[in-house]
Amino acid sequence: IAMNRADVLEATGPTAGAHITVRIGATKDGKITAAEGRLIYEAGAYPGSPVSGGCQCMFAPYIVPNGYLEGIDVVVNRPKSAAYRAPGVPVAAFAVETVMDELCEKLSIDPLTFRELNAAKEGERRITGPLHGSVGMVETIQATQTGSHYTAPLNGKFRGRGVAAGFWGNGSGPASAIASVNPDGTVSLVEGSPDIGGTRASASMHVAEVLGIRAEDVKPSIGDTDSIGFTSNTGGSSVTFKTGWASYTAAQDIKQQMIERAASVWDVKPEDVEYEDGVIKHKSDGALTKTFQDMAAQLNATGGPIVGRATVNPRGQGASIAVHVVDVEIDPETGKVDILRYTAAQDVGQPIHPSYVEGQIQGAVVQGIGWALNEEYVLDDDGGMLNASFLDYRMPISLDVPPIETLLVTVPSPAHPYGARGVGEVPVIPPMAAIANAIYAATGVRMNELPMTPGRLQKAMAAKGVEAAG
Incomplete structure (x- = not known):
């Protein structure tokens, strides 16, 4: 079979489009009391979107005493959705971590302090039922809090800093x-x-x-x-x-x-x-x-x-946790977002090959930056792709990203002889929310649609009355 670029993009499928509604309640001192999520995922032409993954992981970094989740798989006249790094989870985390940021603002609590206060711990029950095994949420937050990035000053107009966390359960098998x-x-x-x-x-x-x-x-x-x-x-x-x-x-x-x-x-x-x-x-x-x-x-x-x-056929694989910090600068005239600095902290267990672990994290972050700011399938009414070439499908290039700083947090998995955990998928989960939260810090505009392209951001800023001179 000989396939051109359009054939490849249409046939291999995008990740699932989604419409997600999240509500989170907390006490005045910052303890989460309840959470609710409704996830509607686009499956494409055949059933089978990754809505289950979104439900399983979206609230998993946190202790949620009371919760309700509803996942809906919708068949539409579009290319069949396909597995994309951490299937179903990044967009769900985008919704949750944005709401977490709003809560922090309302409660006047530092975003990382709020997350540490509600961090998942071993033996606690996830909202979907399973008990947490060894999980390094607290350690990863603390590494971020004391890192050089989070404590560094960020000055300048239309600059902002955002944080977000992510959870991936990791797999195993024969x-x-x-x-x-x-x-x-x-x-x-x-x-x-x-x-x-x-x-x-x-x-x-x-x-x-x-x-x-x-x-x-x-x-x-x-x-x-x-x-x-x-x-x-x-x-x-x-x-x-x-x-x-x-x-x-x-x-x-x-x-x-x-x-x-x-x-x-x-x-x-x-x-x-x-x-x-x-x-x-x-x-x-x-x-x-x-x-x-x-x-x-x-x-x-x-x-x-x-x-x-x-x-x-080993079991008991440990979950992975990621906490990301990003600094952005916005061009108010065009809506373009520049990534100034990016740090990804992650519980990697005992890293077997540390430089490969860093490479996995850095690659996932760049993938997440593309998802956050540029990448999308533009489809016509018949389900055909209108931007089916790399001239029109905008992926990040080297000029779009700074060096990605990594913080490898070592919480060994007790189920592996050397303490290894899977590391490849969780680092793609936080970037979209972290960047959205940074955009809000820079502009006061809360973005709730991906990707956050210059045109969409410029339109949202204009609606909010944010101007270059203001």
Whole structure:
């Protein structure tokens, strides 16, 4: 099939358009008492919008004693909506976090103080029913409060600062891995999750950590359906958790086999042999010791190759929390929004590969900036796309964004051997609301429609009587 750009944009589908109504009540001292949300999501030509995700996550960063949620899936004559990073949640958070900002203003409470006062904690029940496991909302807020951005002065006309938070539950599922020890001391790892953000590196690091070898000595590859055991879909911020678990377990299998092989070569009991930091040694006889590389070179001559295998279905994955701060400057004559500074704090668990974690966060923020300010499908009455080219579909470019600052908050997940959490989806959730709140701080105009294009903002400012000279 040969598809042009218009075909691709129309056929792959947008995220769901939505109309969301939110109400939140709080006491005068800032404790949330109740919340209500009504979410109407556009499914496109066939049922199946991500309205459930919006309902599950929109109030989840907070303790809400009383709540009501209604989600409605609407079929319309438009392209079928498709999964888009954190499906269904960013627009729901846009509504909630905007109302939170309004509450803070009415109560004269600092936005982060208000969020900390109502922050979700382990053991508290979410509005949709499940209990929170280990969740780093308080720690992420505190990291933001003490960070250099939130405490920095912001001066100048038509400049404003906004904050917003987001929650994503993260996923898991079945995963498989096979790790083979090579005679040169390297390990060939085959796993089943396509690499969309550092999967091969993080899986390799799980194996290397268990075996006490260099990550560079693990050679990862991704098998297809016929060459690796079942591995569930690559999405939901699940891969490092589940495929990491599979890689870790396969490496543990290698470790145990290496102990048994050394015991056989030395003619001792396996329980008298230990493996530590890449070295196999007898617990009491210091003369009996081999490095992983030495043992690997002797495998074929002492019983044959060693292959570690794992199929897992881990549960208890920890949720992710993000808190974002953004400074903007508005051109009152055109309505153009310039992002001056952006900081994304996130509970990332124990980051396996910190620079990849930062890359996931930074990429999601830029995606969120595009969603907030420019990106949209413009459709005609027949459901055809009118801006189906990158000349007309306005995506952010490097000139649109400053360096994205990241604050990695470490609250290890107890359900993972190294404390990892999924990190890829939650950072796209807060940007729209954070930018909207910053626009309000700069202009006094509350935007409630996405994207907040120059034309829409200029029109809203004119209706409010905000002028360049005023």
